[in-house]
Amino acid sequence: MRIVVCVKEVLDPDAVNSFAVAGRLAIGDDGKSITQSAIPRLMNGFDEQALEAALRLRDAGASASIAVVSIGSDPSNILRHAWALGADQIAHVPADPATLDGHASAAILAAWIRSTGGADLVLCGRQASDDDQGVVPALIGERLGMPVVTIARAVSLVGSDTVRVTRVTPDGDEGVEVSLPAVVTVSNEIGTPRYPTAARKLQARRARPEVATTVAIGLAAAELAPRIHLVRQLVPSVHGRCELLDGGPAAAAKALVERLARDGAL
């Protein structure tokens, strides 16, 4: 079977958050982009967990080829990382991320999948940690006519044509089955992704992603037209009015309970 994992390069969300907490997160002159060069770029964490889910299927005995595809100006670093982890094929469709919305991204990914032999299982992260939109997997599913199962904490195969997914829901875990081909989105509950071996990491330096242009995969310009575009990004301000209670643990605890009782919060 063929598993395709879709991955996105994002700004490290922890670094973005550190800048935000320190009140130093800045938007560039274009009014849209976070420009701090100190913020590293890396593979979206949920996408790495989607790749981990694919690798676990293979560990569990599935005879599967794993293809990893990304869009962007130059995602070679994250694709090499995917190769080091065990991907059989890494591919890059060049496109300017600033001009893409969820529809255009899904159009590219679906066209790449279709033009390279299709997929039995498409695995994606539940959402990207930059825009948090999480719409691309559902849009890929619609384009390819595949069912979409979201927020997996575990993925396994039942026979050769069915996938079983344990979904995280507000009411607890739910077990579902769906016939292949299907799209499954993976969440952090699947656990920490593996590290590449040192040898494979070294070899990965020489790995070159296949490059496929949007024209080569059969996309017309109209299919890349976004339905939404980003006009502005801003850093919201948080106005604190925190009353700090001190005088040592016992006194502060007592003062806190008194205030909460006074406010009617207890």
Next chain:
Amino acid sequence: MSTVWVCSWGAGALARGVEETLSFGRRLATAAGAELGLLVLGATPPGAAELAGRYGAATLDAVPDPKLAPGRPDALVEALAQACRARAPRALLFPQSVEVRLVAPRLAGRLGAAVVMNAIDATVEGGKLRVTAAAYGGDTHAVYEVVGDGPAILGVSTMALRAEPVATPGTPAVQELSLELSPVEERIRTVEPAKAEGPRLEDAAVIVAGGRGLGAREHFALVEQLAAALGGMAGASRPLVDEGWVDASRQVGLTGRITRPALYVAVGISGASQHMAGCAAAKTIVAINKDPDAAIFKHARYGIVGDCHEIVPELIRAARERRAELEKES
């Protein structure tokens, strides 16, 4: 006149957050010169029309097909697509939930329509719809402009919004929409239904949540004891779930439970936006953290700077004493 539609389905009830979404929709409808309507999929729960009127909806469209229920995404997407083709609404608003995060973008794919999730505001500028959505877990806000015609599909983050009834409630025109759903078969088979394990964090009035600052797995007991002393539930930030210290059902935050308690006590939690997305709507936030510069203090009403292992036991004692006093009085 074009319509801003708020969509709801549920098990015998309207969707959680439908009131906040109607308020959001009314502001947008006013800006767009459109009418506000409520679209109810599945059996219409009692009181739906009255509620719609309270929030200024002029219409209530009902599709009382038994196929339309939670856990039936294929039927929901098909019904919504047919309803949109029949009525051509200007915008379709969903109170965001785990299921909406699947159904709304699939519908957008089916219709080729614009879609924005995590919306916190929407307005019209120069005839174009502009939607503000939280990004980077809330560290930034992104403003998107919708291109072209066709319905704009928005998932609304209702936790950050307030429900605002109109001054003079109206009576919406109620009508049934008849759709053809008989060919739809769900492709996803539930083989092990979710078992709601006791009370949910989403419903808790008091939550005490622990974070990395607890330092060790066994210290989570402090959080549980304080929660018990305050008559609430224990929660956690994502690192504790990732470490396997606590079950994922306890995770508060962007990718966990989105809560709205009266009181939220954050113990050893730094206050990253991804976490705050799950608790910022709490009425009162209390922060206990050893780092006086932690972001959590910006969100908190009360804070104690210090070692949570010293403070929390004192807090448990003070809360228990307070309870004992109250019981004596009554």
